[in-house]
Amino acid sequence: MTNSAHSPTGPAVLPVDLDEAAHRCLVAGFDGTAGVPDELKRLVDRGLGGVILFTRNVRDAEQVRRLTDELRAIRPDLLVGVDNEGGGIGHLVSAGAPDVPGAFALGVAEDPALTARCADALAGHLASLGITVSYAPVADLQHHPRNPIVRTRSFGAEPVLAARHLRAWIAATERRGVASCAKHFPGHGGTETDSHHGVAVDPRSHDELRSDLEPFRAAVAAGVPMIMSAHVVFPALDPERPATLSRRILGDLLRHELDFDGVLVTDALEMRAIADRYGEAAGARIALAAGADQVIVAVPHLEVTLACRDAVLGALGSGVLPEERVREAAGRVRRLAERYAVPAGEAAGWDTGAGPEAARRAVRALPGPPAVRGAHVVDLFPPPHPALNWGGEDLLTEVRAVDPTATGTAVTGEPADPPAVVARILRAAGGAPLVVATCDAGLYPWQERIRAALLSRRPDAVRVDTGLPEGGAACSYGRGRVNLRALAEVLTGV
Incomplete structure (x- = not known):
């Protein structure tokens, strides 16, 4: 079924092309390893921008390949992504994911060429499974001793070191035809709260925050196609709203100061920093209005995704969410899909020794x-x-x-x-x-x-x-x- 043949239903009846644009702005999680749920099929048919896989969707490599093939059979330009940082942060262990030590160990080993080999192994494995979006690498700096969520996911505390390894990671991932995503803008390393569990605040001054921007600046210069926002409040930048919902941070800072024109995707909206204060549906509407291009609803309960979708359609119908903002966001997602939605071809082998070498060099430093x-x-x-x-x-x-x-x-x-x-x-x-x-x-x-x-x-x-x-x-x-x-x-x- 094509979008032109589909009659949209929901809180607002919009022109078919605008309905499709709104769906492009959504990334959905779902449950199961075999078959695509009917409700998800309907979302994909209406233009859903992407899906995100988790351990709950993975049994083995062959099963994942069948699942990604089935998703693309519904619509070839659907983006299929996964968190894939290495170091135990990933969801493809049972699908044979390469053993890679994670960012902090790579920073300790301090060899960008070795980082590139590790990133290539992860991206090559993704491509072999039909996954072409990697929500990695982490660009946050780990400098707060009580930060509960970044820690060894970061390349370290030094902006120059992190920038060096980010460039290597992004370039290696790009060569595999996989989209990388620097996260969590403008940095989650200065908080004492995990935004999965509550409102995270970084109280530092504007000048103190500048160092955290440098890895993201390097990622933009390296051509990173995606950046993920942080559900963190930065009073020096916007005293009212977390970065994910802030025009000042997403627009003024990321779009204008850092000159990023790729796809800006939110962290998962069901995280309590957003869900508890705003709710996922309002969070989706506010994030898109603030400048995000895609919002992630990672929970497998598609009714949450549908509620977010309906809030966006309703806001479009009432004029609360400007049509031109959604069309702009959807345009960026389409350009991303043109580059990455379809795997580049049969994935060549990857260096299985890169991860063990990096881990040993870090431990023996x-x-x-x-x-x-x-x-x-x-x-x-x-x-x-x-x-x-x-x-x-x-x-x-x-x-x-x-x-x-x-x-x-x-x-x-x-x-x-x-x-x-x-x-x-x-x-x-x-x-x-x-x-x-x-x-x-x-x-x-x-x-x-x-x-x-x-x-x-x-x-x-x-x-x-x-x-x-x-x-x-x-x-x-x-x-x-x-x-x-x-x-x-x-x-x-x-």
């Missing part, structure tokens, strides 16, 4: 502890983030892969009885060497307390970090499988 064998490994880490994939990786598994005599205990999240956990660990360890790993313990005091209790009884224990470095004898700079394997090799002397 500083002298490590003496090697231990037959250790009892204690892995303390927070529960996985609900919006980010977690493939079940843990340090003990990776240590045992290179030293089968190792034993260990994994503690995922704060236990109900920490002293009992400490006692159980010490009994299990006996006289074996003890390794205590924590992940961002400064954000999770329960880890600090358990670590301190263990070290008070076993001062000979080797302390290591699996998030950002916090004084351990070694650091993996992330909890992707390849990060943890590189740390395991250092610990065991492999």
